[in-house]
Amino acid sequence: MLLDLSKVPFSTRGSYMALSWLGKEFQGEEIREGLYFRTVHGSAASSLLARIVPENEGKELKYDIEARPEEVLLKAEGKQCRIAWQDEKTLLFYGNLPFAFEVLTKDRPYTFAQPWKQGDREFYLINCFKGNSRYMLRCQQGELELEQEWKAQSAAGCRLHSKGEEYLIAVEENFEEWRDRGLVYDYHKAVENQKKALESFARSLPSVPEEYQEGAQIAAYVDWSGMVSPCGLLKRESMFMSKNWMCSVWSWDHCFNALALSYHCPKEAWDQFMVMFDFQKRSGNLPDSVNDCKVIHNYCKPPIHGWTLRKLMKNMELSREQITEAYEKLARWTLWWLDCRDENGDGLCEYTHGNDSGWDNSTAFRELPPVTLPDLAAFLVLQMDVLSDLAKSLGKYTDADLWKIQADQMLDRMLKTLFAEGKPLARAGLDMHVVENESLILYLPVILGKRLPADIRENLIHILESDKFKTEYGLATESPRSPEYESDGYWRGPIWAPSTMLILDGLKECGEEEFVREMTRRFCRLVQKSGCAENFDALTGEGLRDRAYTWTASVMLVMAHEYL
Structure with a gap:
C-alpha cells in the first residue's frame, strides 16, 4: 500500500x-x-x-x-x-x-x-x-x-x-526527563x-468484504497511526482525529473510533470511549475537545454516548465495575443536558451553537441560536433508555423506572413540538419559531427506529430514500436542491461519516436493510476512491478538508462489517 x-x-x-x-x-x-x-x-x-x-x-x-x-x-x-x-x-x-x-x-x-x-x-x-x-x-x-x-x-x-x-x-x-537509552539500532x-x-492491528479490526479490502487497508493505517500514547492531560492511549491538523479528540468523534476497536480490542475500545469522561466536569458536562495540552469547554458535542455504549456492549463484555462507572458518568452527562440546556423550561433541550450539535454550520443554525432540534431529543431519549437498562442490571430499579418515564416524556414532547404533519422541524430562539432549512440533521431521529410512531417513521424513511439527499456517493448533509447547498460547505452539503452511520443505523432498526446495504456500498466505494477524508463532495466524491480522518476510517470498517 x-x-x-x-x-x-x-x-x-x-x-x-x-x-x-x-x-x-x-x-x-x-x-x-x-x-x-x-x-x-x-x-x-x-x-x-x-x-x-x-x-x-x-x-x-x-x-x-x-x-x-x-x-x-x-x-x-x-x-x-x-x-x-x-x-x-x-x-x-x-x-x-x-x-x-x-x-x-x-x-x-x-x-x-x-x-x-x-x-x-x-x-x-x-x-x-x-x-x-x-x-x-x-x-x-x-x-x-x-x-x-x-x-x-x-x-x-x-x-x-x-x-x-x-x-x-x-x-x-x-x-526534560530524557536519558540516553543506549540503544543500538537495526x-x-x-x-x-x-x-x-500494523498487520496485527489490522487483523483486530472488523472484517470487511473482499471487494473493500483496499479501503480497509488505508482505514487500518489511518486509525493505527492516529493513536497517541498517554501524555500530559491524556491518561489513556487515545486516537486523535488526525495527525494532519485536527490533532485532538472530540466528544462525539471518539465514539465511532471506540466502535471500530470494540470487536477484538476491548481495552483500547473502553479507553477510547471513556477518554472524554476523564475530563467530565462536576456538573456532568463533557468538553468539546481535548489533547495532551488543552481542554476546550466553549462548546460540547451531541449526547450519542448512550447509543454508542449500547453498541459497544454487543461487541464486548463489560465488568460490573465498568458498567457502574459508565452508568454514573452517562447519568451525569444526561442530567447536565436536562438541567443546563433547557433555557425556556419546555422540557426540550437546545443547542446554543451549531458546534454543540457537531454540525457546526448546518442551515438549521442559519438564525441566532438557541436552536431546538429533534436529533438532540432523540439522542437523549435513546440515552435515557440505555440508562434505564443499565440501572436494572445494577439493581437500581427505581432509577430504571425514572429514566424510562423521562425518556417517554421527552419522546412525547419531541413529537408534539418538533414534528408537524409528520415532518421534522428546527425551532430557534426562546419563542421557538420555525427555521426553514433543508439539512439532513432533521432526519437523525430515525435513529429511534421502531420507538417512533409508524406514520412519522414511514415519512422519515420515505424522504431519506428519495432523491432529496441521496447522491451517487451517499447522503448529502444539505439537499443538493437547496439554494444554500455548497459543494465544499462543511455541513452544508458534503457527505460525512457520522451522519451516514447514524442515519443508516436507524434505518436498519426500521427494517430498511436493502437501502442500508446500498448506501454502505456507496460509502465504502467513496473511501476507496478518495481515502479517509474528513468529508466528501456529495456530487463528485472528491475528498475534502483533512484527508486522514480517523472517524471516517472507523465508520467505513464498522459499516462494511455490520451492514454488508
Whole structure:
C-alpha cells in the first residue's frame, strides 16, 4: 500500500511526531514545498519543525518519494534515504543519499541546535521553541555536521548535514526527563517490526468484504497511526482525529473510533470511549475537545454516548465495575443536558451553537441560536433508555423506572413540538419559531427506529430514500436542491461519516436493510476512491478538508462489517 504524504502523514501508533509533504502554505504560514518533520503535541504554536532536504555538496536535489506505512524512501541520483520508525519516540534515517535536517528558524525565536554528550555517546540537541519540543539527533553510522549561525539567543539558519558513504541517524523526542537509552539500532528490523505491528492491528479490526479490502487497508493505517500514547492531560492511549491538523479528540468523534476497536480490542475500545469522561466536569458536562495540552469547554458535542455504549456492549463484555462507572458518568452527562440546556423550561433541550450539535454550520443554525432540534431529543431519549437498562442490571430499579418515564416524556414532547404533519422541524430562539432549512440533521431521529410512531417513521424513511439527499456517493448533509447547498460547505452539503452511520443505523432498526446495504456500498466505494477524508463532495466524491480522518476510517470498517 502506497501513501500520499500530501494527504496522509507518515506516523506510528503512539507517536506525537509525523512526516508530511507540504506545499507552499500550511495553516496560514508560507513555507517552501517539501517533506516536513512535524509535532502533533497540542501545545505547539506551529507543528512544523524541520524540512528534510536531499542534497549534493550543499545543493538541494530534486527527488522522488515513495511512502508505505512502514517506510518512506527518498531517491535521487541513484542513491536513497530510507526513513522508518524505531518506536513511537524515535525516527530513523538510513542510506547513502546525503540530506540536511533543516530546522525551521524563521519567526521562531529561541530555536537552535547544540552538541551534546552523555558518556561516550555524542548527540545534537535541537530545541524548537515554537513547537514546544526538543529532539536528540544521534549518528550511529556516518557523521553529522552542524551548519548554524548563532544570534545571541537563537539560531539564524540551522542545518545538520549527513556525511559519509552511508549513515544511520536517529531523531528522538526529548523532554526534560530524557536519558540516553543506549540503544543500538537495526534499521531493517525496525521496518519489519512496524510492518508486523500494523498487520496485527489490522487483523483486530472488523472484517470487511473482499471487494473493500483496499479501503480497509488505508482505514487500518489511518486509525493505527492516529493513536497517541498517554501524555500530559491524556491518561489513556487515545486516537486523535488526525495527525494532519485536527490533532485532538472530540466528544462525539471518539465514539465511532471506540466502535471500530470494540470487536477484538476491548481495552483500547473502553479507553477510547471513556477518554472524554476523564475530563467530565462536576456538573456532568463533557468538553468539546481535548489533547495532551488543552481542554476546550466553549462548546460540547451531541449526547450519542448512550447509543454508542449500547453498541459497544454487543461487541464486548463489560465488568460490573465498568458498567457502574459508565452508568454514573452517562447519568451525569444526561442530567447536565436536562438541567443546563433547557433555557425556556419546555422540557426540550437546545443547542446554543451549531458546534454543540457537531454540525457546526448546518442551515438549521442559519438564525441566532438557541436552536431546538429533534436529533438532540432523540439522542437523549435513546440515552435515557440505555440508562434505564443499565440501572436494572445494577439493581437500581427505581432509577430504571425514572429514566424510562423521562425518556417517554421527552419522546412525547419531541413529537408534539418538533414534528408537524409528520415532518421534522428546527425551532430557534426562546419563542421557538420555525427555521426553514433543508439539512439532513432533521432526519437523525430515525435513529429511534421502531420507538417512533409508524406514520412519522414511514415519512422519515420515505424522504431519506428519495432523491432529496441521496447522491451517487451517499447522503448529502444539505439537499443538493437547496439554494444554500455548497459543494465544499462543511455541513452544508458534503457527505460525512457520522451522519451516514447514524442515519443508516436507524434505518436498519426500521427494517430498511436493502437501502442500508446500498448506501454502505456507496460509502465504502467513496473511501476507496478518495481515502479517509474528513468529508466528501456529495456530487463528485472528491475528498475534502483533512484527508486522514480517523472517524471516517472507523465508520467505513464498522459499516462494511455490520451492514454488508
